[in-house]
């Protein structure tokens with residue numbers, strides 16, 4: 004051993020990469036040889052080299068596959084024997100591997116040669132993994148291998164032609180649920196010991212290998228769900244061990260071979276979903292052990308032979324979707340074990356034989372879509388059936404009598420009853436409510452009359468009720484609310500009258516409510532808005548009146564809501580699904596209004612910002628021709644507008660008072676964080692668990708040293724719609740701005756709040772004020788922002804901050820920077836909602852930095868009323884759609900605000916100026932001046948004589964286009980940036996603006 008270590012460490016070890024597997028294996032083998040040579044007398048037995056063949060084989064196998072869950076960690080190449088490895092089983096006497104079972108280990112990769120080393124393996128199972136590639140090695144040549152299971156992997160490619168050539172003692176092979184393709188190799192017939200073959204759910208094609216019926220030991224053959232075609236070859240009669248044959252879901256054609264009757268032990272035959280034709284071979288009557296016969300979806304023709312009654316063990320007989328015709332044979336009554344009979348979609352005629360009363364075990368009967376006539380045989384009601392499907396026949400008779408016979412022997416097991424599309428008449432008997440287990444009832448498309456029985460409310464389990472397309476009248480019984488499990492209710496195309504019952508709200512699982520084409524009257528009950536799972540509602544073609552309940556907009560899953568052709572009035576609900584409702588779903592209601600029906604509603608709340616007395620702006624986007632007024636005269640509408648403004652002022656005062664109140668209570672509850680001047684902030688929020696949670700996105704935790712100034716009134720920078728802003732300094736001396744959010748009750752849950760804030764924290768742009776962190780307690784929320792030193796644009800423009808007024812270049816730069824920041828926000832799907840000059844900060848180098856973006860997302864609901872009250876202060880910037888409940892608010896509201904801002908920057912005037920006897924709306928003034936060709940006079944007086952008109956005029960025109968009344972007429976911010984850049988550098992291609 005000593006000698007060996009020297010060699011190992013000294014000369015060879017340095018020459019080879021230590022971790023190379025093959026090298027290590029070679030060394031191991033070398034070691035064994037050396038050991039044998041040197042120590043043969045003592046170690047010969049325990050270091051048997053063939054023992055390592057299994058280790059070697061398995062390690063090579065492992066090297067080719069990925070093992071993401073580390074299932075094979077116990078497989079250590081240093082071990083002398085693999086017998087204790089997971090998935091490995093050895094023969095205790097020989098210590099050779101006899102089983103390798105690695106099912107469901109999440110292994111991927113390819114199966115390569117390693118396994119061929121396992122000369123004594125009997126069972127190889129790698130099922131339910133993710134193995135890929137083809138299998139090139141001839142596993143079948145392992146002479147002891149009896150079981151191969153590679154099912155449920157992603158193996159592909161054809162099986163090599165000689166794969167089964169030296170098929171030793173293989174008894175079972177499953178390749179099911181892979182992606183194998185090509186033909187099934189002919190060599191399969193050499194595996195004379197094979198008892199089970201499962202090649203199902205692959206892509207094997209071509210015909211069956213001719214030798215397949217020479218596998219006389221075969222008990223089970225499953226080739227279903229492949230692409231096999233051609234005829235089923237003759238010669239099957241030799242397989243007298245065959246129990247199960249499944250050739251379903253292929254493309255086999257021709258007839259069932261006559262020899263099948265020789266397979267006397269057959270229990271299950273599945274030839275479904277092929278193109279087999281002809282009639283059933285007579286020899287099949289010998290298959291008396293057969294329990295399952297499935298011939299569904301082929302092209303069989305002719306009558307079903309009387310001998311079918313010989314197959315006395317039959318439990319499932321499926322002949323559906325063929326072209327069988329004639330009468331159902333009487334002998335079917337001899338099938339006393341029959342549980343499922345499906346003969347749907349054939350051309351059977353007359354009625355079902357009375358003999359079927361003997362099929363005592365029958366549970367499911369599907370005879371739908373045939374040409375059956377007469378009335379329903381009474382035995383249908385005397386057996387304990389769970390499913391009765393006979394839709395699409397010509398069964399006639401009165402429902403009353405049908406049910407009365409049923410009632411004599413009430414079947415509590417009935418779950419599914421489909422009598423639709425027949426010729427049934429009479430009233431629906433109230434006994435229908437007595438089937439306590441009923442899940443599905445379809446009586447649609449018959450000739451039923453009378454009322455819907457109130458007893459339907461007794462059907463507590465009922466999921467689906469379809470009574471559509473009959474002649475039912477009366478009203479929908481309010482008892483329907485008792486059917487609490489209803490998911491689908493279809494009553495369309497009847498003559499139902501009266502109101503939609505309020506009790507419908509009890510059917511809280513409803514996803515589909517179809518009541519169209521009746522004579523329903525009254526209002527659409529708000530109760531419908533409580534059906535939280537509702538996806539489809541069709542109330543069209545009735546006589547419903549009144550307005551739509553606003554709460555409908557809260558239905559989260561709505562996909563379709565058709566109320567067309569009624570007499571509804573008023574405006575449509577706003578928000579949710581109703582923002583995208585299609586016009587055809589609301590048409591035919593002359594008094595309905597809203598943008599979807601292209602009709603403005605008369606009663607709109609006072610508009611907070613539309614102070615334009617002559618607003619008839621019909622073609623926004625171009626500069627209107629009819630606004631040639633210079634001075635706005637106090638018209639009646641202007642007086643109304645001023646009145647509205649006064650209301651708003653009062654509103655603002657009220658909200659401010661409320662805010663103060665909330666703030667007062669907030670400061671009481673958050674004792675550590677008070678607003679009182681000079682009050683020391685003694686606890687660090689990061690250390691005091693009760694104080695809340697502080698998160699800095701940059702990972703900067705040292706907030707405590709500057710925390711004393713947190714919310715110190717002396718450091719207050721300003722206030723906005725969302726709260727007051729303070730300045731403080733971080734531990735590293737860096738100043739930050741802290742925004743204390745007011746009206747905490749309006750803030751979302753902590754989880755929602757944090758999610759939104761984190762999203763905002765990811766927004767970084769040179770023209771946006773970065774959000775650096777936040778602080779949360781349930782009563783107090785702070786946002787920590789980058790501190791920008793130069794003051795707001797508002798102060799620069801209107802309060803003469805910084806003595807030097809802004810030059811044209813500086814102004815242009817501010818406009819362009821702001822545009823870029825908005826374009827970026829919109830690209831990130833964030834709407835600013837609150838753009839105004841006091842929200843734009845100017846940094847030391849004159850760059851604009853937009854703040855307060857996206858804060859509306861922190862509100863529990865993006866409700867326009869809450870929104871407009873929160874951003875009251877943005878008077879003049881607020882897009883007109885905020886006042887119009889039928890228009891969806893999009894990022895175009897920012898474009899409007901931007902347009903106003905552009906005019907403000909160029910003219911130096913506030914968006915709305917209140918004069919002694921006049922209200923001047925900035926964009927109207929500029930628009931008027933433009934009409935009169937004096938737009939240059941609008942430019943800020945401080946700039947007069949000192950600005951390039953070829954830039955200023957197009958910029959003002961751009962501002963006007965951005966303030967178009969109709970959102971879709973405003974450009975998007977990306978376009979705005981492009982236009983601004985063109986204005987600056989006309990050489991790069993001039994684009995004429997208006």
Ligand SMILES: *[C@@H]1O[C@H](CO)[C@@H](O)[C@H](O)[C@H]1NC(C)=O
Pocket residue numbers: 109111133
């Ligand atoms: C199997 O592998 C494919 C491709 O690598 C992968 O997409 C898939 O998620 C894997 N499936 C399982 C069950 O591991």
Ligand SMILES: *[C@@H]1O[C@H](CO)[C@@H](O)[C@H](O)[C@H]1NC(C)=O
Pocket residue numbers: 394395423424445446447448467468469491493
């Ligand atoms: C009821 O039967 C008719 C006719 O067979 C069918 O069109 C309808 O879809 C069925 N209703 C339901 C809810 O399945």
